[in-house]
Amino acid sequence: xxxxxxxxxxxxxxxxxxxxxxxxxxxxxxxxxxxxxxxxxxxxxxxxxxxxxxxxxxxxxxxxxxxxxxxxxxxxxxxxxxxxxxxxxxxxxxxxxxxxxxxxxxxxxxxxxxxxxxxxxxxxxxxxxxxxxxxxxxxxxxxxxxxxxxxxxxxxxxxxxxxxxxxxxxxxxxxxxxxxxxxxxxxxxxxxxxxxxxxxxxxxxxxxxxxxxxxxxxxxxxxxxxxxxxxxxxxxxxxxxxxxxxxxxxxxxxxxxxxxxxxxxxxxxxxxxxxxxxxxxxxxxxxxxxxxxxxxxxxxxxxxxxxxxxxxxxxxxxxxxxxxxxxxxxxxxxxxxxxxxxxxxxxxxxxxxxxxxxxxxxxxxxxxxxxxxxxxxxxxxxxxxxxxxxxxxxxxxxxxxxxxxxxxxxxxx
Numbered sequence: 001x002x003x004x005x006x007x008x009x010x011x012x013x014x015x016x017x018x019x020x021x022x023x024x025x026x027x028x029x030x031x032x033x034x035x036x037x038x039x040x041x042x043x044x045x046x047x048x049x050x051x052x053x054x055x056x057x058x059x060x061x062x063x064x065x066x067x068x069x070x071x072x073x074x075x076x077x078x079x080x081x082x083x084x085x086x087x088x089x090x091x092x093x094x095x096x097x098x099x100x101x102x103x104x105x106x107x108x109x110x111x112x113x114x115x116x117x118x119x120x121x122x123x124x125x126x127x128x129x130x131x132x133x134x135x136x137x138x139x140x141x142x143x144x145x146x147x148x149x150x151x152x153x154x155x156x157x158x159x160x161x162x163x164x165x166x167x168x169x170x171x172x173x174x175x176x177x178x179x180x181x182x183x184x185x186x187x188x189x190x191x192x193x194x195x196x197x198x199x200x201x202x203x204x205x206x207x208x209x210x211x212x213x214x215x216x217x218x219x220x221x222x223x224x225x226x227x228x229x230x231x232x233x234x235x236x237x238x239x240x241x242x243x244x245x246x247x248x249x250x251x252x253x254x255x256x257x258x259x260x261x262x263x264x265x266x267x268x269x270x271x272x273x274x275x276x277x278x279x280x281x282x283x284x285x286x287x288x289x290x291x292x293x294x295x296x297x298x299x300x301x302x303x304x305x306x307x308x309x310x311x312x313x314x315x316x317x318x319x320x321x322x323x324x325x326x327x328x329x330x331x332x333x334x335x336x337x338x339x340x341x342x343x344x345x346x347x348x349x350x351x352x353x354x355x356x357x358x359x360x361x362x363x364x365x366x367x368x369x370x371x372x373x374x375x376x377x378x379x380x381x382x383x384x385x386x387x388x389x390x391x392x393x394x395x396x397x398x399x400x401x402x403x404x405x406x407x408x409x410x411x412x413x
Contacts, residue, residue, distance in 0.1 A: 023047070049080030057148055057163035059087040060183070062118050064165025065127040072134035079140045084131075085202060087150035087163045088183045089175035091115060108173055115169060125190055132194035144237070145191065146202025147183050151175060161204065180211045185220045200237035201225070212242065216283030231291040240282070251282070258295035258319070267304035267312045293319040300326035306342045310349050322358040323350070329365050342366060344401050351394040359384045359393070 025047075053071065058064045072078045091112045093105075118124060135143055148161045151174065184203070191198060201224075205212060215221060225233055232238065232255050240251045250263040282289075294316045304312070309330065313320065330346050343366045350359070362381040384390045 045076050046080070049074075049077040053077050053080050055083040055085075056081065057085045057087065057150075057161060059150065059163040059165055059169050060090075060119050060124040060186075061115050061165055061169030062123070063168040064163060065124055065131075067164050068131045069127050069134065072131040072138075075138065078134060078138040081135065081140060081143055083144045083146070083202065085146045085148045085163075085204065086128075086183055086187060087161075087166075087175070088147050088178055088180040089149065089151045090119075090177045090179050091170055091173055091175050092177040107171070111169070111171065111173065125186060125193070128186070128190040129194045132190060132196035136194070136196055141197070141199070143198055144200035144202050144239075145187050145198040146200075146204065146239075147180060147187065148202075148204040149178075149180075149206040151178070151206070161206070178211060180205070180215055181218055181221075184215055185218060188220055188224045197235065200239060202239045202241075204241045206243045212240070212281065213283040216285040222284055222288075225285065226288045229291070230288055231293075232288050238285075253289060253292075255292065258293055259298070260289070260294050260296070261298045261300075262302060263300050265299075265302045266308075267299070267302060268308035290315050295319055296322040296324075298324040298326070299328055300324070302327075303329040303331060305331055306345045306349070309346060310353070313354070317353050318355065320354055321356060323354065323356055324360045325362070325364055326360075327363045331366075340366060340401050340405050344398060344405070347394050347397050347401070351391060351398070355387070356390050357385065357387065359390045 056068075056071065058068050068084070072081065091108065093109060093112055135141070148163070150161050150163055150166065190196075203212070203215065225236060225238065227233055232253060234255050237255060238251075238253045242249045248263075249265055250261065251265070252261040253259070254261075297313065297316070297320060299312075330342055350356070360381070360383045382393065384393045
């Protein structure tokens with residue numbers, strides 16, 4: 001019998017079979033599959049683009065930005081792109097070291113000059129504008145743009161987030177100069193110059209999360225995110241991720257759907273970095289958020305006091321229809337009252353001040369000075385729909401808490 005090379009056999013397979021083969025490949029194998037033979041390369045190209053090129057990070061250096069242009073001009077890969085982010089950090093010469101001519105310092109000086117010249121010439125803007133125009137030419141208007149912090153290193157010594165061309169731009173050196181504001185403004189200006197409206201704006205910060213208020217106070221950023229009335233732009237979703245001490249905090253506003261998601265925040269109104277309230281965290285962006293009608297709020301893995309919770313929702317009482325509370329800890333303010341007083345105020349506020357159509361709750365607890373008290377009726381997931389069902393459910397919780405409070409008072413007497 002005549003022998004056939006594997007590539008000959010593959011070439012005879014129906015396209016449906018080739019699709020099944022590609023579907024079962026890991027993301028890391030798709031690139032190799034594209035190099036194996038022309039038939040599999042063709043079958044794997046679009047899945048490779050969708051699975052491996054949808055979210056890409058770049059840095060403002062020539063090699064990296066050329067990669068961006070090449071990606072967006074590709075007829076198959078360009079429509080696959082869904083997110084483009086740009087590093088905010090740059091190389092700089094250490095100011096505390098004396099001048100020297102050793103090889104390492106000379107190499108660093110050359111890289112600093114090269115990257116600075118690239119940015120100062122405005123070439124990075126021209127290439128970014130070209131990339132956005134390429135996306136438009138391929139009909140891809142579903143891309144989010146943003147910035148990311150590429151300085152933070154995990155315990156292996158590599159940046160937590162690493163953009164394409166990072167090693168070419170920085171080699172063995174670490175970028176330490178933060179250009180968060182300039183980077184975000186450059187991205188915004190490029191969208192204006194190319195007349196490209198992204199579907200969302202992403203801000204991902206790690207070690208330099210303290211620059212967030214500065215970013216949100218910038219006039220270019222603020223004007224881009226808001227309307228003339230001071231509310232958030234209804235055509236722009238906004239996602240802010242901040243990481244500090246291993247915990248990732250997330251604030252996501254889907255303005256088109258009037259939805260707010262908050263994770264790992266403290267909702268109390270005090271001078272604490274990760275509180276949701278106040279300009280010391282989100283600057284004027286928070287005030288614009290409060291001017292925006294929100295229909296759905298999802299708060300998870302967070303903690304609050306009763307005043308902090310009501311302050312967080314203030315202004316949305318009439319518009320809010322869907323409230324999700326997951327792993328929310330309500331801590332009691334010591335005022336001499338019963339430990340469940342805050343819990344009573346919490347559920348009464350939801351019942352009497354909000355006009356919800358859907359209420360979902362799971363693992364809502366009350367924290368006192370001595371321990372955390374789980375509300376027994378909330379140990380399982382609750383999902384109530386309709387105002388009558390919500391009121392009846394809250395009435396039962398409130399009645400239970402009143403009974404517990406009265407029982408404890410009777411025992412003390």
